[in-house]
Amino acid sequence: MRIWKMNGAGNAFAVFDARNGPFKPSKEQLQDIARTMQADQIMAIERDLRADAFLRIWNADGGEVKACGNGTRAVAHLLLEESGKDSVRIQTEADMLKGSRADGNLVSVDMGSPLMGWEDIPLSEKMDVRGVDVKIGPMDDPYLYKPAVVSMGNPHAVFFVDDVDAYDIPAIGPLVEWHPTFPEGVNVGFAQVIDRQTIRLRVWERGAGLTKACGTGACAALVCAARAGKTDRKARLILDGGDLIIHWDETTDHVIMTGPVELEQTMDV
Template identity: 50%
Template sequence: MSRPFLKMNGLGNDFVVVETRTAPFAPTTVEVRAIANRETGVGCDQLIVVEPSDTADAHVRFWNADGEEVSACGNGTRCVGWLLMQASGKDEAVIETKAGRLVATRAGERLVSVDMGLPGLEWREIPLASEHDTVSLGTVLYDHADLMAPPGCVSMGNPHVVFFVPDVESVPIARIGPVVEHHPLFPQQVNVGFAQIVAADRIRLRVWERGAGLTRACGTGACAALVAAARRELTGRHATLELDGGELFIEWRKDGHVIMTGPAAVDFMGELP
């Protein structure tokens, strides 16, 4: 049977969103890849399935374009939060994910804030294959002049490594990203961020997402970049993150929670065959 979907995006990071309020939907790896294929399918960075929940407004699952199910997706959570708030008429939505319970709140016209919870900062939480200092990783992941400063590692429900570079536009991300993504130090692979500190409250960021490649925006990547920068005292605890698709505002609150604020947009509706 055909199944309706919404095509949504957060700063150009795009999603196929399927609601399963009546009939369950458990796509196979092959089906996810077919849906995500930009030439023969709908095309997206992630597939999102919104399921009923007895203890929250919804339970949400995420798959990357390569067919792998992942625990977290910041921009996707923001889009789902907006959908749930539009449906309920409320200014808050509680969302269950594999990464934990997240709360989305209305922050303006099509603007949504999501409490992404506490970042994982210990090496086992990332996870890494062996013990390392996650503030400043003491191992060479890729030998390139712009990457000589050691990166930082953060988990936002999914693993991130963040390189601080002098000029993010000149870094050959498409060459470096897949090598670092599959480095043996990261048993679950890793999202690879390349961050340029513009000011104490502004970071230019590009992200190579595991299983998706170079995307126009990555919400958890923006959160990880701010936390990694603040831990190194390169920025304060809040900043505007400039991504290819637009801007996100990230705050690492004193209580340890990371708050992400940005837009959500609906592109079109359709039906999966």
């Protein structure tokens, strides 16, 4: 079986080619792979009659998830190089996603439409998704409160802050990740709006912790910022591992994510 170690804007992946044989690891095996390969996510490329491939995704803790934006871009790069096509279709548990080549050796993925219903996130009860009732800090003087929430195939809560580096994200992230408001857990974004076309972002990923980049997190931050009138519908997201360009297309309602992909190592086992 071929294995690729890759990253997308610093988001690290171990990608297994399961098109010619099953890849059914246990939770403990997945955790071991994540530690050994220093991967934020583990992914398996499987055959699919509806698309160029099916992409199965697990977080570093061994839990299976429905979406990973940068991981989809990484696999799109592999399939584009392998096929010589200009675009490929990748089926995930969340949706059918289209990957394509972009200028500057970048790769784009159409992430589809953001989901904004409280039951789509999901939340534990009906709330205004523009600012849910979550507070961090003293009850009468919280230093973080009312994150905006959206689903990009996985749930995201986005706090808008003045300075992302002023917060102890490894301490705060777990408090929000499994807050009772989020019955399936949540990815936690800390977004600093620099101007209408630029956002600085750090993300505590559900089941992976603080990562150098999060593709769906970048999409979520742009959607929440644009929806609140803080930015335009297209912006550069500056993450610890690199930059992503996110465009929430007004005509299609789809979110297009564009950024770099790096193939670090190829192994056959």
